[in-house]
Amino acid sequence: MAIFMLFLGARSQLTPYFYERTCPNLLNIVRYKVEKAFFKEIRMAASLLRLHFHDCFVNTGGPTWNVLLGRRDGFVSSKAAANISIPSAFDSLNNIISKFKKVGLDVTDVVSLSGSHTIGLARCAAFNNRLFNFEQTGRPDSSMDPHMLFQLQLLCPNVSSYSADLDSEIGNLTTPLDRDSPIGYPPNDFDNHYFQNLLNRKALLTSDQVLLNS
Numbered sequence: 001m002a003i004f005m006l007f008l009g010a011r012s013q014l015t016p017y018f019y020e021r022t023c024p025n026l027l028n029i030v031r032y033k034v035e036k037a038f039f040k041e042i043r044m045a046a047s048l049l050r051l052h053f054h055d056c057f058v059n060t061g062g063p064t065w066n067v068l069l070g071r072r073d074g075f076v077s078s079k080a081a082a083n084i085s086i087p088s089a090f091d092s093l094n095n096i097i098s099k100f101k102k103v104g105l106d107v108t109d110v111v112s113l114s115g116s117h118t119i120g121l122a123r124c125a126a127f128n129n130r131l132f133n134f135e136q137t138g139r140p141d142s143s144m145d146p147h148m149l150f151q152l153q154l155l156c157p158n159v160s161s162y163s164a165d166l167d168s169e170i171g172n173l174t175t176p177l178d179r180d181s182p183i184g185y186p187p188n189d190f191d192n193h194y195f196q197n198l199l200n201r202k203a204l205l206t207s208d209q210v211l212l213n214s
């Protein structure tokens with residue numbers, strides 16, 4: 001019981017100001033370390049952006065949130081909660097909208113926040129559903145630009161065993177979410193080219209392309 005109370009007490013102490021007195025320079029140190037990691041591996045920016053999206057969705061919701069500091073937040077991590085609340089690339093538009101609604105975000109937020117896919121990469125396993133047998137039709141997704149389709153089919157061949165296996169070799173091959181973005185590989189310019197791609201049927205994930213549905 002005493003230990004339980006100790007845990008409860010410890011959890012309730014989580015606060016954005018946890019290090020204010022003990023490490024007042026924390027945010028500068030974190031910023032410096034993140035910049036260093038970013039210069040070493042540019043994709044780090046995309047990966048961290050995605051991490052914050054997921055953290056925000058599972059733990060608090062809303063367009064902004066206070067990051068609670070102190071190591072004790074591990075007590076509330078839940079893989080199951082994450083899998084239920086975070087939208088999947090294979091969700092219908094309605095599902096995506098309702099998952100956003102559950103955390104206080106509306107349709108405009110769905111569209112504008114999806115614009116984060118202007119940077120970063122996705123693995124074959126996240127979009128191969130569109131390449132050969134879209135929605136059990138035996139054909140690729142007809143809403144995808146044919147030249148892009150051809151390139152993606154070369155990258156992610158139709159090997160039946162890998163589609164369900166997120167850790168397979170082919171499933172893990174990557175390509176930019178924001179195809180043909182003007183600057184850099186992987187594309188690292190935060191621009192509106194992602195939305196131009198949507199209009200030109202060059203979205204990578206089903207969840208991106210369905211934004212054009214309405």
Ligand code: HEM
Binds near residue numbers: 049116123
């Ligand atoms: C609308 C619903 C969304 C769905 C279904 C979705 C799904 C995905 C998927 C499947 C990937 C590729 C993961 C992989 O292949 O390993 C991805 C990557 C990414 N997502 Fe989303 N996403 C959504 C919204 C968002 C939002 C709101 C943000 C940020 C505010 C975001 C930021 C990113 C970034 C930056 C990457 C690239 C990560 C990297 O290169 O490491 N996404 N997303």
